[in-house]
Amino acid sequence: MYSTVIFDIDGTIINTEQAVLGSLQKLLEKNYDRKMEQHELAFVLGIPGTVSLGQLGIEDIEHANKCWNDLMSDYRHTIHVYEGFQQVFTNLREQSIVTGVVTSKTKKEFQDDFVPFGLSHFLPFVISAEDTELHKPHPEPLLKFLELSGVKADTSIYIGDTIYDYECARDAGIDFGLALWGCNQPDSIPAKYKFESPEEILTLFDIS
Numbered sequence: 001m002y003s004t005v006i007f008d009i010d011g012t013i014i015n016t017e018q019a020v021l022g023s024l025q026k027l028l029e030k031n032y033d034r035k036m037e038q039h040e041l042a043f044v045l046g047i048p049g050t051v052s053l054g055q056l057g058i059e060d061i062e063h064a065n066k067c068w069n070d071l072m073s074d075y076r077h078t079i080h081v082y083e084g085f086q087q088v089f090t091n092l093r094e095q096s097i098v099t100g101v102v103t104s105k106t107k108k109e110f111q112d113d114f115v116p117f118g119l120s121h122f123l124p125f126v127i128s129a130e131d132t133e134l135h136k137p138h139p140e141p142l143l144k145f146l147e148l149s150g151v152k153a154d155t156s157i158y159i160g161d162t163i164y165d166y167e168c169a170r171d172a173g174i175d176f177g178l179a180l181w182g183c184n185q186p187d188s189i190p191a192k193y194k195f196e197s198p199e200e201i202l203t204l205f206d207i208s
Helices: 017-032 038-044 049-055 061-072 085-094 107-117 140-149 163-172 198-205
Strands: 004-007 098-102 125-127 156-160 175-179 193-195
Touching (some): 049 061, 085 098, 085 198, 098 140, 140 163
Parallel strands (some): 175 193
16 A cells, blocks of 8 residues: 655646747757757656756757756746646545655746646655756656655655656656656556556545
């Protein structure tokens, strides 16, 4: 029986794919005269922006990341919470289940992209990109969450949408649930559970 549910954010709680890929596409074209299709950039989903930019061969990473974040504001209207999470968070709280977030977002990105939706009070424990030296798929972010919250790995489950999330959970010794609603490659990602909708998470606790 799980007593803790840890969530990824992008592609799990909120849909940011268009905002992330659209703004990156615009950054590359505007600042670096590079035209790339969004499907070519999909690898960036789930890892920190600084890591993504490095993998794209960009050298002025700090400046480029700031420009990328600035361009995100042009796409913020496309970001939305996946339907059902208000109920999920409310029911988990009623069952005294510990909840929190492990995300590749920076604190500023968390503040700008997630906090305005009014759900952060349901998620008291937050590990963001600045909180660890290493990032997903390395297990350090989840291990840091265990340290911060005082919960145990064997009574926790991590829910995310990418292979990076799975590998992070696997190497931290935490069960993994795949959020199919935000996943682009569901058949290639192993998971103990594959959830069709956010509400299905509640079946782990015999609540709905």
